[in-house]
Amino acid sequence: MSEEKLPKRSENYSDWYNQLIQRAELADYAPVRGCMVVRPYGWALWENIQGSLDGRFKATGHVNAAFPLFIPMSFLEKEKEHVEGFSPELAVVTHGGGSKLEEPLVVRPTSETIIGYMYAKWIKSYRDLPVLINQWANVVRWEMRTRLFLRTLEFYWQEGHTAHATYEEAEEETLRILEVYTRFAVDDAAIPVIPGRKSEKEKFAGALRSYTIEAMMGDTKALQSGTSHNLGQNFAKAFDIKYLDTNNELQFCWTTSWGVSTRLVGAIIMAHGDDQGLILPPHLAPIQVVIVPIYRNDEQKSLVMPVIQKVEEALSQFRIKVDDREEVTPGFKFNDWEMRGVPLRLEIGPKDVEKGSVMAARRDMPGKAGKSFLSMENIAEEVGELLEVIQAALLERATKFRDENIHDPKDYEEFKDTVQGGWAFSWWCGDRACEEKVQEETKATIRCVPLEQPGGEGTCIYCGKPAKEKAYFARAY
Amino acid sequence: MSEEKLPKRSENYSDWYNQLIQRAELADYAPVRGCMVVRPYGWALWENIQGSLDGRFKATGHVNAAFPLFIPMSFLEKEKEHVEGFSPELAVVTHGGGSKLEEPLVVRPTSETIIGYMYAKWIKSYRDLPVLINQWANVVRWEMRTRLFLRTLEFYWQEGHTAHATYEEAEEETLRILEVYTRFAVDDAAIPVIPGRKSEKEKFAGALRSYTIEAMMGDTKALQSGTSHNLGQNFAKAFDIKYLDTNNELQFCWTTSWGVSTRLVGAIIMAHGDDQGLILPPHLAPIQVVIVPIYRNDEQKSLVMPVIQKVEEALSQFRIKVDDREEVTPGFKFNDWEMRGVPLRLEIGPKDVEKGSVMAARRDMPGKAGKSFLSMENIAEEVGELLEVIQAALLERATKFRDENIHDPKDYEEFKDTVQGGWAFSWWCGDRACEEKVQEETKATIRCVPLEQPGGEGTCIYCGKPAKEKAYFARAY
Numbered sequence A, B: 001m002s003e004e005k006l007p008k009r010s011e012n013y014s015d016w017y018n019q020l021i022q023r024a025e026l027a028d029y030a031p032v033r034g035c036m037v038v039r040p041y042g043w044a045l046w047e048n049i050q051g052s053l054d055g056r057f058k059a060t061g062h063v064n065a066a067f068p069l070f071i072p073m074s075f076l077e078k079e080k081e082h083v084e085g086f087s088p089e090l091a092v093v094t095h096g097g098g099s100k101l102e103e104p105l106v107v108r109p110t111s112e113t114i115i116g117y118m119y120a121k122w123i124k125s126y127r128d129l130p131v132l133i134n135q136w137a138n139v140v141r142w143e144m145r146t147r148l149f150l151r152t153l154e155f156y157w158q159e160g161h162t163a164h165a166t167y168e169e170a171e172e173e174t175l176r177i178l179e180v181y182t183r184f185a186v187d188d189a190a191i192p193v194i195p196g197r198k199s200e201k202e203k204f205a206g207a208l209r210s211y212t213i214e215a216m217m218g219d220t221k222a223l224q225s226g227t228s229h230n231l232g233q234n235f236a237k238a239f240d241i242k243y244l245d246t247n248n249e250l251q252f253c254w255t256t257s258w259g260v261s262t263r264l265v266g267a268i269i270m271a272h273g274d275d276q277g278l279i280l281p282p283h284l285a286p287i288q289v290v291i292v293p294i295y296r297n298d299e300q301k302s303l304v305m306p307v308i309q310k311v312e313e314a315l316s317q318f319r320i321k322v323d324d325r326e327e328v329t330p331g332f333k334f335n336d337w338e339m340r341g342v343p344l345r346l347e348i349g350p351k352d353v354e355k356g357s358v359m360a361a362r363r364d365m366p367g368k369a370g371k372s373f374l375s376m377e378n379i380a381e382e383v384g385e386l387l388e389v390i391q392a393a394l395l396e397r398a399t400k401f402r403d404e405n406i407h408d409p410k411d412y413e414e415f416k417d418t419v420q421g422g423w424a425f426s427w428w429c430g431d432r433a434c435e436e437k438v439q440e441e442t443k444a445t446i447r448c449v450p451l452e453q454p455g456g457e458g459t460c461i462y463c464g465k466p467a468k469e470k471a472y473f474a475r476a477y
Helices: A013-023 A040-059 A080-089 A112-122 A167-188 A234-239 A263-272 A298-314 A330-339 A350-355 A376-404 A412-418 A432-442 B013-023 B040-059 B080-089 B112-122 B167-188 B234-239 B263-272 B298-314 B330-339 B350-355 B376-404 B412-418 B432-442
Strands: A027-029 A036-038 A070-072 A091-096 A099-107 A131-140 A154-164 A194-197 A209-216 A222-230 A242-244 A250-252 A254-261 A289-293 A320-322 A344-348 A357-362 A371-375 A423-428 A445-450 A469-474 B027-029 B036-038 B070-072 B091-096 B099-107 B131-140 B154-164 B194-197 B209-216 B222-230 B242-244 B250-252 B254-261 B289-293 B320-322 B344-348 B357-362 B371-375 B423-428 B445-450 B469-474
Touching: A013 A027, A013 A263, A027 B112, A036 A040, A036 A154, A040 A131, A040 A154, A040 A167, A040 A263, A080 A234, A091 B099, A099 B091, A112 A131, A112 A154, A112 A234, A112 A254, A112 B027, A131 B131, A154 A167, A167 A194, A167 A209, A167 A222, A167 A254, A194 A469, A209 A263, A209 A376, A209 A445, A209 A469, A222 A263, A234 A254, A254 A263, A263 A376, A289 A298, A289 A330, A298 A320, A298 A344, A298 A350, A298 A376, A330 A344, A344 A350, A344 A376, A350 A357, A357 A376, A371 A376, A412 A423, A412 A432, A423 A445, A432 A445, B013 B027, B013 B263, B036 B040, B040 B131, B040 B154, B040 B167, B040 B263, B080 B234, B112 B131, B112 B154, B112 B234, B112 B254, B154 B167, B167 B194, B167 B209, B167 B222, B167 B254, B194 B469, B209 B263, B209 B376, B209 B445, B209 B469, B222 B263, B234 B254, B254 B263, B263 B376, B289 B298, B289 B330, B298 B320, B298 B344, B298 B350, B298 B376, B330 B344, B344 B350, B344 B376, B350 B357, B357 B376, B371 B376, B412 B423, B412 B432, B423 B445, B432 B445
Parallel strands: A289 A320, A289 A344, B289 B320, B289 B344
Antiparallel strands: A027 A036, A070 A099, A091 A099, A091 B091, A131 A154, A154 A254, A194 A209, A194 A445, A209 A222, A222 A254, A242 A250, A344 A357, A357 A371, A423 A469, A445 A469, B027 B036, B070 B099, B091 B099, B131 B154, B154 B254, B194 B209, B194 B445, B209 B222, B222 B254, B242 B250, B344 B357, B357 B371, B423 B469, B445 B469
16 A cells, blocks of 8 residues: 555545545556456455345346357347447457457447347246346446446446336336345445436437436435336347247237446445545445554563454454554554445454453544444444444435435526536426436436425426426436 | 257267256357357356355455456467467457457457456565465357357356465465365365376466366266466566565566366266256255145145245255246156256155155155155254265265276277276376377377376386376367
8 A cells, every 4th residue: 555645535536536446456457448457355345245236136036147248240230229329339359269250249238139139039938937137247338438447348247137028017127126226225335326217318228218226426426326227128029039928929028127337336435435545334345344453562462462363253253354464553554444444443452451342443433433442242242233333324424415415406597506516306397308408508417307206396497397207417427 | 848858878978968958957059159148047056166166265365356358469479378379269359439449359268468467567575475366257269169068159267366476385376276176076066076287288378387177077088177277487477577575686476377167067967967967966056955745636735835835944044946836747847857956856745744754856866766754853954964965975976987987008009998988097108299199099188197196107008118107098078
């Protein structure tokens, strides 16, 4: 770790973000433009995200599989909106085994097409439905402006692809997954996302309807953190995914797709981090508790270390690390683990040994307020409780910050100010023209039309015509 | 599942293998030549393989990370043997985002080069060593003759890449991983692999020395099932991976790499399967126990189903499935789960309910011999024991089969017969010319020079000159 201080969030948010990722060793730039290397600490965080989500998917009846990286170019062309949406972003393999290929292969930007092809082969009858498959995979989109975790050429994600007998079942699945994403974000990532519907303009290329969870970052910009699409029969018709219904008649299936990606790591950094570095929610932190031994000489060391070993054993149910490095000072270690966002630090010195207590320091509350003494005897229970307190405090703080930065501007003049440093929750007539004008004039886009509506009617923030729904408008990553 | 019978293993091993994979729904052919779709049942098996190996890697101090899919072509050219080895197999991206790339990108066939580049950036001093990183990833090799799981254009694997201060540490790591692979294969996959050294001819392109675990398949052919390479300083010199030693002098690192892949699924199929289909070792089976309710009418059903629910709860520590399908007969279900290789089937009917017992049928012992009654009261313990008995029986059978098919032919004439239907364990002078002649004349290659040697000396099976080591010769996949 470098000795230099991190740039202040309030002074240069973008530099703060980029340097934090390097200093906390979450990721690094790869020697291929726009690609990233996810370093072990960052990958361990992603593995915990995966673990939580994978459990939730399996609990709702989904299974994992793996579909090919390469997709024939002709597949993408079968769904008109889909190919228009993804064409500019494709990486194309033209040569294999030393020869030019007859048909170029696309490196998957997403897998609706090739999975649709396989589903058409596998699904014969209503008895085969629903098909509820997910895959954890890497995908490639040739982005021009990239940023670690938020937008990289190659990124890691899960993509669920399901097929159903009816529209209703597909819509139900789409919303079930939106709820899974919301629960994960709120309960494990401590990010109070807002679930809602994307506008027609912002929906997935080829979808009937897209849903999203939108998160507010520490600079008040929005981050789309997960999407769930009802694809209608668009891909079923393009790939001939049909089933025999109970009357022995052929019907097209209704399909969905949904995904979250390593972008979630960016969301966690920006939702919780501070000027000292990363702050990780205990449910996902690769290291939940770091123990730093405090001693000045060998005598003290021989007093402290056996106790630390006992505490380590007592805390074996947690993800724990004893930092017993000899070549650096405790102060250096404190900074190091603060940068890496470990939720709880325990310090054990000769006095603690004497008193049978342990000094605990919360990462989310720097200074005295976050310090307390835990009883050595009851250490596992007290640590467990404290981690849950930290988890809850992070969510509470992020929710407060979000709510303080969502406004209901009284007119478009005020709206223009609002979206420079916050979100506007405003009536929208549903017209794409208004949405585009707002974006043109303010750079704010409709993040979502939330599922929870205030009810009643209002007038469109842009055109003043009657409006039935309110939408969140914000500048976004 | 189709009603047709599987081809007999003894009559057409290759058809048996291909059809089994389709019927058991392990994998399917993708619409891109040589690529596969791993279906949910096959992927669940791979996830269990991953889980076991990942735990073993972490227990030996390794961490996971993710490196990019794309590698600049120039990187591969930095290590001469490496580029010669992999050039014929490369998939090349020439276009991205609608434009021709300045430098073509290779889709990784393996990641020594790009990881070497990053290690050169990260490693500064002896304090940074060892670096012990693994990644779970997809790789692409443009193979001409492909076969599901054994050799596909894209496959899934883990690749470990480590850097060390000394030759000795690198060699120790290489052998440590070989031992991890061996323990996994023997203890979890129930495959009695033979660990040994690859000949110079068969070693990894760019390695100083390669080790392998070799498995015997049901047709006596060999399958290389995992490899561990001591790369010496070859990649460290090509990528300038240096560290400051304790004397403050710059030294090149010593690196290793090692991998196993979805090929292991093929190994499990061919090591244990029979004419009824797959047989999975209980430690890795996605479903360890299937419960089939037996009833003829609603009255019997209402007697049986509540008991099945109780048994299911009692067995919650196992991976379990209750097959309560109404539209198919118990006999159909038996065949279905036999095809899928579920190690243990429990049948519960009205008589069992009356007697407080459960009929258990072992997949590895068809017919009466494999059937027994378990006590309902003690079901979890008895099932646990039976699964371990099955696990041990599979290993014992595979070991017996292996040992019966390894011979020590007295001369080259006998050797030529031996390797048509088994392995030869023969003295070899170490000369590449003999190795090549043997391959030319018999199609058998040196699978490995095993770590365990008989001691003493002999004469080379081919040239008759003095030989210090014995090697396994066999035809291989």
